[in-house]
Amino acid sequence: MIRIVSLLWLLLLSMTNSLAYAEDPFIKIGVLSHRGDTFTLNSWGPTARYLTNKLPDYDFEIIPLDFDEVDSAVKNDEVDFILVNPGIYVNLEYKYRVSRLGTMYNLRGDDAYKVFGGVIFTRKDREDIQTLEDLHGKSFMAVDATSLGGFQMAWRELQAKGINPYEDFSKLEFGGIHDHVVRSVINGEIDAGTVRTDILERMSNTAGLDLTQVRIINPQTDSNFPFRLSTRLYPEWPFSKLQKTSDELAKKVALALFAMPKEHPAALAGKYAVWDLPLDYQQVHELFQELRLPPYDQIGKFTVKDVVKKYWYWGVAAAIVLLGMGVITSAVVRRNKRLKRIQLRMERHYERLLDSVGDGIYGVDLNGNCTFANKATENITGWKTAQLVGNNQHTILHHSHADGTHYPVEECPVYKTTNDSLPRFIDDDIFWKADGSTISVEYSCTPIKGPRNTTIGSAVVFRDITQRELVKKKTIEHQLQLFHVARLSTLGEMASGIAHELNQPLTVINNYSRACIRMLGSKDSTDESMQDQCSEVMEKISKQAERAGAVIKQIRHFVNKDLPDKKPVKVSEMLDVVLELTHMEIERKMVTLQLDIDDSVEWVLAQDTQIEQVIINLVRNAVEAMEDTPEGQRNLIIKTENQQDGKLKISISDSGSGIDKEVVEQLFDPFITTKEQGMGLGLSISQGIIETHDDKIIIEDNVEGGVCFSFKLPIVKSPKIEKENNIRKTKNKEVA
Template sequence: MWRRLLWLFLLLPLVSVPLRAEDQLIRIGVLSHRGYQATYDAWSPTATYLSRVIPGHEFEVVPLDFPEVDPAVKFGQVDFILVNPGIYVNLEVRYRISRIATLNNLAGGHVNNVFGGVIFTRSDRRDINTLDDLKGKSLMAVDVTSLGGFQMAWREMRTRGLDPYRDSSSFSFGGIHDEVVRAVRDGRVDVGTVRTDILERMAIAHEINLEDFKVINPKVNPGFLLNRSTRLYPEWPFSKVLHTSNELAQKVAVALLNMPSSHPAARAGNYAGWTIPLDYQSVHDLFKELQLPPYEYSGRFTLADAIKKYWYWLLIALFFLVFMLLMTTWVSRLNRELKKAKQYLERQYELILNSVADGIIGVDMDGNTTFANRAMTQITGWSLADLIGRNQHQILHHTRADGTSHPADQCPVYATCHDQIPRYVDDDVFWKKDGSCFPVEYSSTPIRDEQFKTVGSVVVFRDISDRKRISEEARQHQDDLAHVARLSTMGEMASGIAHEINQPLTAIATNAHACIRMLESGHSETERVIDVMERIGAQAARAGEIIRHLRQFVKKEQPELSQIDVNEVINEVITLLRTEIRRAGVKVVLDLEDSIGMVLALHVQIDQVILNLARNAIEAMDEVPEGARVLSITTRNEPEHYVRVSISDTGTGLDPAVADQLFNPFVTTKPNGMGLGLSISQGIIEAHKGRIFVESGEQRGVRFVFLLPTSEEEIQNHE
């Protein structure tokens, strides 16, 4: 550190020279084989020295990694280049650079203008002593283009029949010399190779201890005192790039050759000045022997050499020619087969189209019919001549089922053509040629051409007249079954209802006789007679209300829907069940929300559902002590416009064996039950777009819950 500070102090006058505006910037590219910072610290003083001795020019150092050297010279990013002799030889051939001086290297107090490579390992590796021992060991070099850090050692190994790529257990590059030394020292690799003077420089800098390393294949030369394992080659040349003028190159060469060996700039770079350019033939010989660029192919290039070098390209070309011949033959045969297949497919297409029982028509972007199958003509009565080329909407789809006009801009078929979205319509009408309509379900799917552009749509429809008729018959059968169930329920409740009616009739008769006696006595008071007559009227109204509820429940309902208040329906059912509730000793708890939503439904069917669930709850509490029999009915408005009705009891609960099948027909927990009540209730609720399910009670018993949607008018009023 103190030596660097001394050099910087000595160079301070040089650095302090200001750059004049007219000075030309000259860039010196330097191979950064020990890292960017180390390269900049070592060679910046040399650039400063040249700036001082060559007026009108300002020199700066550009550190270059191994892969950066070639593009820097190729694209004129530097004016001078300082690299190892191996890279110089390639640059000389490729880009015609010229050496103007050779470095006098300084290491350990010795000045040399030649250098070599060092193959080394740790001193404690007793199994590695000669080059032959390198086989099967891990090896690290500096870079594939590093002369002293790889190529020199490769030449020595080659003379012993060794190939670092093939014979090493692993082979890698460290990028800089110091990294290779550290990798060997730390035991990450077995063997390393660097240029001469690297080990000595790192030892002087106290980064390593030379005694920790052992040189393999050592060579001795009285005039070269550094550790080495290879032959010697000339040191790094300082070269000018092609675009640099000869006049400037001459000035730089003179300045370098005149630099004293003890100059601070030389000391900073660990060298002892410069000498005239040496002969680099030995480097050429090394590259020829290793067949490295620019001597990849030495000697006469024969046809055998071409085949040997480019055999895979020749093989690929031959394979390609054979492949093209086979493909041409195959394509010709395919064309013939495609023509036959096209004709066959056209026949098959027509056969399949006409064999489908559903009607099929094709529609273009303007809504005109492009094709139709046989079923289409049979169902509608329209012939192909009537359909092809004519607007399908005006023929088939012009009017709705209620007789109102169906605008073309609302036609799903048109919409599919324009937004390319498939559509399915489950209930609509098409019109026949005779002017009658029939119910259909149909799908409209876009048709695309080879470029995936929509060119129309295909419509597949089915006549659902029979399905709707069967559905109507099933609904009628369901209504009949529900009616029979209500009659059966009334039969079971007959005695209780008769008792309910008998009470007001008895009261009417008693009060009527009392009124007659008062009138016959001749001294009755008018007010007392009026009071008795009012009692008779109240009892008559009570009996009439019971009879009205009874008649409404047992009548066969009409299919018209009406808006009903679920709370009123619940009160009507409780009136019908009052005798049965009293006889069973059941306490009724009603928790009915006042502002409950109106439901669009069949009044008598909702009556039946509530009655079925309430009677089931009463019967489920037969085995419970009388004080604990509670029937709770709750109504609430639910989110998303639903009414929730809950009917719960305090009975013994459900049998797990039938819990999952509770709503299936003929499944019952009663000894004499038919198992139809819950099944009918489920059918009624689902027909009203609702849902029914069962929940376990909070402590005991069962809670049946059903949800019904509120009517559209009610929704609009709330909104």
């Protein structure tokens, strides 16, 4: 006897080692597809990904199996693990020696259940069906002949009432999946049916089933079981390994399942709470014995003595296996406790780490739902973590633009990062707070990688920049005020020239007016020639008045404080304003002005008053720089040139003595000047204006002496042409 036990032990060890060496990294888990393949993949796919994440040396895959596919899949070793109802498991255990590793505890609401049963039902309006006996001669539908909760449990109760489903029903059909059975009964296609417990409640929550339309036949009550029930209760589904699967791998998988947290996404998807040690399935054996179902279909009277006599060696093997399982179970329990402690410490560590960061941080899965959020996210947005986790982040934080218009999810940077795995940084956007207000934020989106370097979501790190934006806005306002003061200062410096410009037409108007008075007061005032002369003088007076009005108009335009945003402006009109306000100073300083205008460019995108301010400042600097240059050699050139890169270059050149290289490096700093009376703010302000137009003023030496100041502005089409093009495009779309 001892020798035989030793041989069996050596045989088991050799089988385990041989299987371990032949281990395949691609592990298949067969799952009974009792509600359809799509439902099975959606429910159990996350569990496979969880195992892949926990055991990175393996790649787990869910294989949905119909009722008639399970036996062949196990027989032909097409899967490594199997998850089926207890009835099918009992047969697989008997025929192929599959071994259960653990039992699934179903999650319903916040509670876990390790047992389930069957429910027999009909339509509420079927007054002729009240009890099991009333089903005699009626049509009946079950899920499958091998479905424990969907047929065999109900069969046992019917048999107890003297009803044989295969003989006493007018028609017995099998729907294949639970949902089809329920719909067939509700639609009146079948008189009554049976499914496993909690299916009716699930369909009420997800498929719109009205439970008031359903009557439960042979209702049972259990204070610890809240679902509609017609049968006795039996243990839940076991997770089992095939004989070919190594014990080492089975141990790793069992440890990983036992260590899964109760509210892990995989558990929530599979609608289960936890995995625990395998339960006793003796109740299922008793059901099969009573119904004479395999593996008890051929068994007659068989005593315990007969069992010992015929199968004593299996008893020895079972004792060895149980001993081994006891050792494994003990190790699993100890490891499970240790892993839970480690996991708890790690979760607390990561939680403290995230909460210590001042920036908001939250995670997003592939469906756009928030997976975690730190304390700063709550403080900044006002949304509680419980409100964010599990819900779509775009719908909560990012649903609309600042003007209230809809923000399509396809344009959301977080959505794009999750889909194309490219990191992004957004420097100016808004998030919506819980109180309905908005905050300005800058944020980054970084893809989160999973097994095989695939993207499983993204992490968002954001910062509230509302105060920074307010400071920026105030800075811009102060800058505009400074620009306005600078224009007033420039106008004050040109006051004498402008006064002379206005004095000329006013003097002419005065002289012509007196001449008209004298002519009208003479004796010949009625003469026709005298009237013609008066009309001619009046015409001249009108032109001089228009000239004076034009000067005043340009002055009012130049000192305007409330400036519009950048828009398409004509280059020629800006230069006209500049020359109108500076030509007296140019003429007075005996400077020769040369205009070299590129006629191919008419319009640029700019704030015209600010650009006029810059050009006037550069022109006046150029004129003043040539005061020591001999008369006749004072040349001022204003030039525009198309750069063929979508920009117009505007340059102001002089023939003065130039600027020292040491001064050039500091020329645009505030309070740096080469003038005796200057404050050194003109060029600094001018540089600030050009920078708001996305460019800088460049200083270059002229070959023939002097310097050249230049900058660039974006070229745009004529607003009239652009409007016509838009109208034409709109008409083309309407025709199409």
